[in-house]
Amino acid sequence: MKKVLLAAAFLSVLSLFAYSQSAEKLTEIIAAPNATYGQVAYIAGVYQGIVHEDVSYEHAFETLQKDGVIKSTAKANEQISLKETAFICAKATNLKGGLFYSIFRNPRYAYKELKAKNVLPPTADPDMTVSGRDVIAVLNNCIGLTGGNK
DSSP states (O other): HHHHHHHHHHHHHHHHHHHSHHHHHHHHHHOSSSOOOHHHHHHHHHHHTOOOOTTOHHHHHHHHHHSSSSSSSHHHHHHBHHHHHHHHHHHHHTOOOHHHHHHHHHHHHHHHHHHTTTSSSSSSSSSSSHHHHHHHHHHHHHHHHHHHHO
16 A cells, blocks of 8 residues: 555656656657756756746756856766766755765765665666666656655
């Protein structure tokens, strides 16, 4: 019974998240074999409500960069690594982490925290590039851990 309720809750959150995105951009992100910083910033920014769904990836990227979520040396069209994706998704969902993530709040410990919480597979490489589907999966799993956008 718990599994059925948990699955229903997860699908509800997933459908709400997918509905709030622009269908065209969401389709483009899902189809991307290598996600970019701009695409991840767009997804995270729209989820947080700090970026409108009609803005460009570059605008979303600049907004999150000004907030200090994205490192200043990155470029909007640059491919993003798994540890950077984990960090942006953890920040977007206000993930409460363990000791090191709570103290340092950086991509390395966000990656380790999501790995410890089984959001990321044990064999995942922190420096691998991620697809658009991977980005959405990581964000949805972070939403599941935190209970959604409150």
